[in-house]
Amino acid sequence: MNKTKQLQANQSKTPQQTLQQTPHLTTPRVLKAEWHKLHTLRSTWTTLGTTAALILGVGILMGSTYTSGGGDSDIDTVVLTLYGSQLGAVSLAVLGILVTAGEYATGLIRATFTAVPRRLPVLWAKAAAYTAAVLPLSLATGLLTFVTAQLFLDDTDQAASLTDPGVLTALAGNAAGLTLLGLIALGLGAALRSVPGALGAFIGGVLVLPQVLGMLPYAWMDTAVRHFPLQAAGALGTATPAPAAPTPATALLTLALWTAAALAVPALSLRRRDV
Numbered sequence: 001m002n003k004t005k006q007l008q009a010n011q012s013k014t015p016q017q018t019l020q021q022t023p024h025l026t027t028p029r030v031l032k033a034e035w036h037k038l039h040t041l042r043s044t045w046t047t048l049g050t051t052a053a054l055i056l057g058v059g060i061l062m063g064s065t066y067t068s069g070g071g072d073s074d075i076d077t078v079v080l081t082l083y084g085s086q087l088g089a090v091s092l093a094v095l096g097i098l099v100t101a102g103e104y105a106t107g108l109i110r111a112t113f114t115a116v117p118r119r120l121p122v123l124w125a126k127a128a129a130y131t132a133a134v135l136p137l138s139l140a141t142g143l144l145t146f147v148t149a150q151l152f153l154d155d156t157d158q159a160a161s162l163t164d165p166g167v168l169t170a171l172a173g174n175a176a177g178l179t180l181l182g183l184i185a186l187g188l189g190a191a192l193r194s195v196p197g198a199l200g201a202f203i204g205g206v207l208v209l210p211q212v213l214g215m216l217p218y219a220w221m222d223t224a225v226r227h228f229p230l231q232a233a234g235a236l237g238t239a240t241p242a243p244a245a246p247t248p249a250t251a252l253l254t255l256a257l258w259t260a261a262a263l264a265v266p267a268l269s270l271r272r273r274d275v
Helices: 002-011 015-021 027-039 042-065 077-081 085-106 108-115 120-153 167-192 195-214 219-225 229-236 248-272
Strands: none
Touching: 027 042, 027 120, 042 077, 042 085, 042 120, 077 120, 077 167, 085 108, 085 120, 085 167, 085 195, 120 167, 120 248, 167 195, 167 229, 167 248, 195 219, 195 229, 229 248
16 A cells, blocks of 8 residues: 555656755756767768868869959958858758757657657756767868968968967967858757758758848848848958958857757747657
8 A cells, every 4th residue: 555655756746846856856967968969970971071161172272272362352251261161051050950859859859858858958968968079070170271272372461370469369269160151050950840840940941041132122131131040150250350340349248148049949948849
């Protein structure tokens, strides 16, 4: 009789009460579990390697084919050398989507939520693990690409060094921009729970929509488009911002707000849905 009453009491507990009374289920352990899942997947290393290769390869191509006095002489040197970041952003977006929507596709998410009944720590841990993997890689790749490209640009009007004003800030901003764009994709994956759907939403909403809106003949629309995620990330990775572009601080705040919104949607959904 006592065992029956105890079983009924356990079944009536809320997920929050279960979490509080489950031994060893702590935030560091959830983070460790998500990091283990991320770094043991072959797709993670394939995607990160592809991202680094794209950024470095395009940077070397831009540096080796550049000639002074051409049509690109007015382009910011960091933007020129890290032009491959646009392709890298798509690659990292795929990884972010796989981190969340990939678990829904395989059904692994049910086991994850069984182990962590409160669910929200899972989302935050996935975002933290993704950031820990992507941010250092993006920064290291940006530094390597810039230094390598400058070997070819040394005798041109795009010659620069890491000690020039704004260069290190732009390289760090580029890495932060890539990471935040990836977190937006991660949030889309968690919200839509579909890899193709989230990828389509990222490409359509983040990459294509601003270009379409920018063609409209309205001055206010041009101003609004400058604060879209991709455009804000571009402003972060510029050593000499254009006069009409947002400042790096404004761009970082804008991109952070977009990221927060992208993560808030699945967070609300996790609190209301069963799975």
